[in-house]
Amino acid sequence: VxxxxxxxxxxxxxxxxxxxxxxxxxxxxxxxxxxLHLFKPTRPDQYRGVPLLANVIETLHNTRNYAQAELQAAIFQSAVWGFFTSNNPTSDETVPLSDGFLDEKVPLNEEAVKEDLQLSPYTQSRTNSVKSQLFPTAKVMSAGQFQHLAEGEDVKFLQSTHPNNNFDAFMKAHNLSVASSIGIPRQVLECSYDGTYASARGSVLEANRTFKAYRSYFIESFLKPLFEVFAYEVVDELGGFDDPLFVARALSIESVWQAPAALCLDPRAELEGARLAIEMGLIDADEAAQMIYGHKAKRGANVENI
Known part of the structure; x- marks a missing residue:
């Protein structure tokens, strides 16, 4: 009202x-x-629209955080981390500078470490000093370098566990739940048709059914009301009608809105199906051309030359 x-x-x-x-x-x-207030109601007395991804928005947010964590873990473990272990540690260990060369002997100074840690993290000149004070027994090995170890020392490397082998399976399961919640197959959501032709064709048709439902609602709720206003102005300007609104409304109801063509995976099979539909009187050549190619049939097209 x-x-x-x-x-x-x-x-x-x-x-x-x-x-x-x-x-x-x-x-x-x-x-x-x-x-015009456009939204697709899902229950009676609903006055506001609900976003399409409202029921999975929290899942999408958590999945994004998980994907970022996996990426950071993979980047972190892409570096080679090694630990020097020793059975006889001494206080005479040397400490490295940032360029990999060994510096002179520097004893561990706890007060200096506390003082350096209170500085801004952007103070790069003190960062190497802090690292050296915190890790007095660390050694830096550059590419292609052989390090001579002291007696009782050994090197142990971390075993990388990333990328996670189950990440792809998890994402597919997650995409399946998201796709099913909005009414389309997972293959269409991922734009990946890794299967047989029948499976890919079924996915496209199932998604097209959902698209047609939303498209039909949009046509009835937005396009036809606008066309009714346009037709009323034209009919009223032409004159000669007792009820211009009735004529405009009749034109709007009888109007047909052709949507873009769906994905065609096998044109020969599509044309054979269109031929049978035309011969049975279900559609005409224009409708068949619109469904397959997205435009009307060429002039003179019929069942024999379609």
């Missing part, structure tokens, strides 16, 4: 006054729509 619209942006909705709200009728005096 009507819509209540807040004129200005209100930071605190509970403090809205009646002067800030405007009532807009849904139709004018001629019966034409004034305001």
């Amino acid at each position: 009507a819509y209540w619209v807040v004129k200005d942006y209100i930071d605190k909705p509970l403090l809205i006054t009646p002067e800030q709200i405007e009532r807009i009728p849904a139709h004018d005096s001629d019966g034409l729509p004034v305001m």
Whole structure:
């Protein structure tokens, strides 16, 4: 019947006054729509739309965090980490500089470490000093370098566990749940048809069924009402009609909106199916061409030369 619209942006909705709200009728005096509110209701008495991914938005957010964590772990473990172990540690160990060369003997100074840790992390000149104080027994090995170890020392390397072998299977299972929640197959969501032709064709048809449902609602809720207003203006300007609104509404109801063609995986099979449909009188050549190629049939096209 009507819509209540807040004129200005209100930071605190509970403090809205009646002067800030405007009532807009849904139709004018001629019966034409004034305001179109587009959303696909899923239950009676629903006045606001629900986003398509509302039921899986939290899952998508957590999956993004998991994917970023896996990527960071893979980057972290792509470096070769080794630990020098010793059965006879001494305080005379040398410490490395940032360029890999060994510096002179520096004893561990706890007060200096505490002082350096309180500095800004962007103070690069002190960072190497802090690392050297924290890890007095560390050694740096550059590419192609052989390090002579002291008596009782050994080198142990970390075993990489990333990339996770189960990551791909997890993402496919997650994409399956997301795709099923919005009514399309997983292959269409991933744009990956790694199977037989029958499987890929079934996925495309199943997704096209969902697309047609949303497309049909959009046509009935948006395109036809706009066409009704346009037709009313044309009919009223031409004159000669007792009820221009009735004529405009009839034109809007009978109007046909052709959508873009769906994905065609096998044109020969599609054309054979279209030929049978035309011979049975289910569709004509224009509708067949629109479904397969996205445009009307060429002039003179018929069942024999389609």
